[in-house]
Amino acid sequence: MTESPRQPTHHDALLRDAAALDEALAWGRSSTAPLWHLAIAATRMIQARRYAEALRIYDVILASRTLDLSAYCNALWVVQEDNTGLPRDPERARRYLGACLLHASTNPAIHLNAAGVLVELGEPEAALGQLFAAVYREVDVREALAGGLFAPLHTRARWPELRALAAPRSFGALLVRVGAEGLEELDWNAHRLARSASPEQTFAALRLALDDPDPRLRQHAVRHLCWWREEPEYDWCFPNPAWLSRWHQELTPRVVEGVAIEALFERVDGDLRGPAAHTAMHSFDILCRVCAGVPGFAAGLRRVAPTLAELLRSGDIGLRDQLLDGLFWIAGYPAHAAPLREHLVAPIIDNLTALSRLCSLSDMEKALRDQVDHSVKVLGDLDELGPVQATLRRIVEDARGEVRDVHLRDRLAALCER
Numbered sequence: 385m386t387e388s389p390r391q392p393t394h395h396d397a398l399l400r401d402a403a404a405l406d407e408a409l410a411w412g413r414s415s416t417a418p419l420w421h422l423a424i425a426a427t428r429m430i431q432a433r434r435y436a437e438a439l440r441i442y443d444v445i446l447a448s449r450t451l452d453l454s455a456y457c458n459a460l461w462v463v464q465e466d467n468t469g470l471p472r473d474p475e476r477a478r479r480y481l482g483a484c485l486l487h488a489s490t491n492p493a494i495h496l497n498a499a500g501v502l503v504e505l506g507e508p509e510a511a512l513g514q515l516f517a518a519v520y521r522e523v524d525v526r527e528a529l530a531g532g533l534f535a536p537l538h539t540r541a542r543w544p545e546l547r548a549l550a551a552p553r554s555f556g557a558l559l560v561r562v563g564a565e566g567l568e569e570l571d572w573n574a575h576r577l578a579r580s581a582s583p584e585q586t587f588a589a590l591r592l593a594l595d596d597p598d599p600r601l602r603q604h605a606v607r608h609l610c611w612w613r614e615e616p617e618y619d620w621c622f623p624n625p626a627w628l629s630r631w632h633q634e635l636t637p638r639v640v641e642g643v644a645i646e647a648l649f650e651r652v653d654g655d656l657r658g659p660a661a662h663t664a665m666h667s668f669d670i671l672c673r674v675c676a677g678v679p680g681f682a683a684g685l686r687r688v689a690p691t692l693a694e695l696l697r698s699g700d701i702g703l704r705d706q707l708l709d710g711l712f713w714i715a716g717y718p719a720h721a722a723p724l725r726e727h728l729v730a731p732i733i734d735n736l737t738a739l740s741r742l743c744s745l746s747d748m749e750k751a752l753r754d755q756v757d758h759s760v761k762v763l764g765d766l767d768e769l770g771p772v773q774a775t776l777r778r779i780v781e782d783a784r785g786e787v788r789d790v791h792l793r794d795r796l797a798a799l800c801e802r
Contacts (some may be wrong), residue, residue, distance in 0.1 A: 460497035489702025492521035649684030715765035
């Protein structure tokens with residue numbers, strides 16, 4: 385008689401039943417199966433101010449692996465005396481930092497909470513480094529900087545620079561400079577801009593942004609420029625599709641004539657080598673999604689491909705994830721095959737092989753599973769799956785066939801037979 389698979393106790397029960405929590409924690413020390421429910425239970429305990437119980441859960445989660453990236457951010461929040469009033473535990477805090485900072489590239493708010501932990505550990509320069517990383521990843525740190533926790537940093541030499549960098553650099557402010565009026569707080573969504581400025585004003589603001597010394601604003605401009613190339617059928621998400629489509633038609637010729645795609649790649653390439661690399665990589669992803677068929681894209685891709693290869697080998701999960709997401713959209717274009725094969729196939733294969741040895745497909749968090757999925761798609765489009773057949777078989781064999789991985793596992797299994 386076959387024993388039925390053991391099912392994790394639901395997180396609601398873990399909140400109510402101390403014995404069920406003890407059992408789940410014991411199981412979580414040897415299996416990833418209950419970690420999702422444990423992570424949710426820990427979040428609920430923080431909300432209920434049951435901080436000591438939440439720390440017990442994070443002690444187990446952070447010693448293993450969880451598919452819930454928020455757990456790594458929340459663990460650094462609850463380990464701070466400033467938040468909970470519990471006595472400081474430097475050994476636990478350092479252990480949490482080691483486990484959580486690995487995931488900051490895919491959940492940038494971790495940088496902000498890590499800074500708080502480092503201040504309490506008496507490491508002000510390391511805390512400043514995390515705050516700078518948060519700002520460059522576009523985390524709004526202004527409220528946190530105004531609080532008392534970071535008072536010990538006020539005398540550090542880089543504090544004024546951090547405060548200046550954290551000040552918002554709004555695309556809407558550039559629109560005001562070129563004559564747009566009555567603006568509300570703006571982000572980079574096309575429909576919000578469309579309500580507030582003419583195509584002439586928007587294009588003038590885009591040109592200002594591309595020349596701005598702040599790489600974040602330059603990359604916002606790249607995204608604006610790209611979205612104007614969206615196909616009209618995507619306008620269903622905007623309040624007035626027909627009107628906005630006409631607005632796009634007026635703006636697009638100005639973009640095509642005034643900003644070459646090679647120039648966009650040049651700006652992205654430069655920013656990929658600096659502290660705003662994650663923001664620039666997001667812009668690269670959008671370039672790939674929207675501009676892959678635009679004249680000049682292949683030349684721009686060839687320019688940036690060596691930099692992308694370096695980043696793919698960098699060990700930064702977030703950069704690899706965004707890069708492979710972009711390549712997912714362009715690998716099927718014949719015009720792009722040569723630079724992809726020349727620079728990117730080898731590091732993609734190396735990364736896929738490393739992922740296959742890291743842990744079971746069933747235990748990978750989303751960013752890593754997406755990397756597997758996108759890598760296989762890119763290699764398949766380029767007809768380069770041959771060298772990774774053994775890797776695919778290992779990934780398939782290690783997967784347990786849980787709900788979250790069954791589709792990807794089955795698709796990889798079919799590719800193993802090609």
